[in-house]
Amino acid sequence: MRLLAAQDRLAAFRGGFPAVPLSARRIAGLLDAPGCVRRQVVDAACVPIDDLAALVGCPPAGQSPFALARARQFERLVTDNDMGPLLRLVRELLGLPVTAAREKDLSASQVSMQFRRSDTAFRAELTRRYVREMLDGDDRAVNLLRSPILELAIGGVPMPVEPDAVAYAATGPLHPVEIRSFPCVDGFAEPGQVSAAARQTAVQVLATRELVVRLGHDPQRVSTHGLLVLPENFSLNATGEILDVAPQARRLRRYLDDFPRLDALARHVPEGVELPHPRQPGTGEPSREAAAQAADALAVLPSRFTDGCVGCPLFAFCRAEANAVGSVARLGSLAANVCGDVSTVEQALALAHGERTPVTAAESAVAAELGRAATALALATR
Amino acid sequence: MENLRTYQMLVAAARRRAVPRTAFRHVHLAARPLVVAGYHLAGEPGAPVALCYGTDPDRMHVLVVGEPRDRTLRFAVLARFAAFLTDYLAGYGERERLVRNTRGGPVEEELCVEAPQLIVPNETTAHWLCDMLGRSLRYLRPDGEYPVDPLLPVAGAHLTWFATRRVIPGSSVVCTGTGLLGTHWQSGQLPTEDANLHALLAWVDPPDGVDAATAALDAEALPPAGPVSDPRWDRDELKPAIEAYGRLRGAGADEDLAATSLRDAAAAALRPAWQATWRAVGLVRALPEAAHVPSRWEVDRAQWTLHLDRVAAGTAHFSRRLDPLRSFRFLAELERRTAALERQMVLDDPLIMAGHVAAGDALAGTVAARDIDHFVINPTTGRRRRRPLLHITPAVPFYRPPGVELWLATNNALKAQVLSTHPDGTVVLRVESGMGRNAAQAEAAVPPVGASVVFAPFGPSETYPDNLPDTLPWTHVPAEVER
């Protein structure tokens, strides 16, 4: 299947859902669900995954108004007053001789106010323009770019990527800057949250590098040495730490290189399988038929249920499937690794208890290994 | 170990109910633990919203901070919690004299009769309450520019002590509901799902006539056990309650009245977590105590005694962060204690030993033949040593090679070596020590024909002298950060 036909097939699959640019968070989330065709198709088709998940009955994630308010408050504090606090950190920690802030905000709202249009393609073009100026060492170039639209080649096709409000401090190399509001207490921030920030920054770095190459420059001009700006202890004073995202960037690069080409992916989507329109014309409420159609369309796409699935918006849906069929994968990666090709709980236990004669090599292995466990346990509980 | 764990997960999924991982309770449970559950403002661990706490499952105390972002109000409310906490801890000052046998002879020590115990719903609450709140309180000053209630830094010091103890393997001064259940039962869900106390409790103790998977799904609809609240609850109940507090205060109402809505909402949201934690305690308390639990609790008591001494002397000092040498020592210490704990749990509990049998490290079987009068001649000295032989028919195939050392699980002094394995699977062991000095003693010590035995790679505990280096080995020197 040719690439163009593949894109058509994926667009058709998207059905009544609008196409949305992928967020850095979503792309970083692909690392949590390696080899999951379902996620890959839904992402390659640019389906708004939160809306899709809500349609099939997954609990919405949601963010607390307080967390949002604090995040906004901290970001404002860091970037107000000509970005004094931010520039100080950029000078101290990144060692860049930045004295003045020239900021450009390319978020949809700002762009539409200035230019009367805010479509993704336009913002991408603006992004290109400003990054070109930064690379050319133009004195008037901005040194801080917020909410750009970048592109990342996924499955052989460039996809629009919209990182969260993010910035580049630039004279020479471009350094990514992330502002988050989880606290850094005594110089120590929650490792899980730091690594999540690092992964999203890595997405951004890779996407910017692709743009830089397209503009004819060396991709190494986008540095993997970033700055993570956090509140200090329990206050709202800004402190920062260097974020070296080189390992995450390498991992993500490997993953994207291994991402199936779009035509291979589209082969998993049979003709005529489409997502419905999320809203019923008239009432505006999602209908049962729409939910059923979405569920059946998703079901066609093979999924790969692992421990990492907990972070995916579709988790509850795939879990219900795994429960319904009684799969071993539902129990997590440990069990799935031990059982290998023996994919259902019933099968594995029957083999363990000698109630079923192993036919394949995988079944023999499972019968032997789990049989040991069953015997050992029976002995111990005698 | 994965074999048994996986098998237990499969059985739990098939039976639609959690299965026991242990035969005994491996945690000390105090007669009067202090259970604490709470919420903090989303994104702001330094801003508590509510605390529900108490030592009696039927009496839940509730404290709320009507405007969580108001620091003065926050410390005033936390002072009330600090008062309760210090009052609770004051009940653990009584000491007794003990004689301990050490290498240098009998030594008399003073030890607190009992140590306090803090029980929270889950790991993140433990981190928030002990580590974060402890840190935020212990440097406050009762004098100076922003004076606070003097009990606050005291409470902070105590909470920080809890924080340092809770990471030590084998310590029971801080327990979590999820940890209590997860240690003793295996659910049929993802390990990450076990971090949800309500879901895990549904697996261990589902309501009558309901299968665990369905109960766990229902349990997910319960308010979170904390310390982070449900974002929808924040939007629908917390925000209006805080606004109501503000309006009522503005209209002249006093603190407690103004905070009524918030108190009601928080109590309703945290009550399930409170009840679930007590239920977890009750379920684990019902298990018989493992043999090594009292000796581990004695270590907790000794540390508590030391902490009280330091607090009294004003020398309670906590470094903000471990320097590289100290963290290296700390890690090494943690590894040592983890291994020691594992050894104790294995020897105390046949279900845990079963994991090693399943993995092939331990040999479980019956004695097929025994030769007490087998001797080995030392080639240089020519002296005869009694080295009884045992032929074991394994219940589970055993493949470890000759030379591997094993100890009898029921009598840790008896050490044996794998001599060979016959084609039919029979394992030949040669007893190296612990057989006594003569035939009669050997007869008594070495298991007879027909006995069911377990031989495991866990010998008597060794004391590790602290010969850790004063300078860092090169593997632990931090790399220079490149600019």
Added chain:
Amino acid sequence: MTDSEISEVLARVAALQGELQQAYEARDAAAAERLLAELSVAERRRNRLLQRAMAGDAPRYDVTLPVRERVAQVLNLLGRPAGVSLICDVASARFGEPLAPTRLASLRRDEHRSWSTAHQPGGPQRTAARPVYVVPALTYDRMAPVRGLLALSSWPLELRIVAPASHRVDMLHIIDRLAAEAAANPRSSWVKDVERLLWRLARTVPDAIERARGLNLPLIRKAVAAELAQLADADAAERQAAAERARAQLDDEQQLFGARFTIARKKAAGERA
């Protein structure tokens, strides 16, 4: 959320309303303002609790299960090959959602196609294999797919093959499973529906139902066991013999989805030889 919580909040709202009236009559503006604030919070809570209570026992977020998983879920419960209409009846009775047989029309073809995509030789698609597929039951003589009779790929071949007596044997096993399930969950919301279904199915089993006395689950299981004792062994032997033949002659795909081309292949093999 319990009845007492709802009574509490209703009582609180009523109490606040009473106090508000008093404050109004006393022209106490400050008190009135305070009470209005408290009342609005309490009313919001009351509304939410009542809404949840009316919504019934269903878990808060009911995920929509796709058709193939619903069929697999039923087959998992029954443990034996079953007909499409029975599957739909059990889906409705035990799991609450009606399932129209028309929705299963393309299931067999879709499952086969899905399997083929995942098992293409040389492809990296191996990770796209599902844990279990819904497959047709196969005839014991020609290993041909049986129309309208479905099974799970994780079952041993012996159970997916149907011999002359298998339909009856399998139905007896299914009745036993349903009876066991109902007996194990006496207080669940679906037990009445499953018992209604059992009444219909068990009528064909001698001594299973005593008209006058209503449904007795242990009695049903006993009657089923008695009839199985007569039929099961012979049926198992036939199925086993057929399975051995099939394993020797058919590849993986044919063992799952049936041997439509058996004759042609044999011929080809013969020609090669």
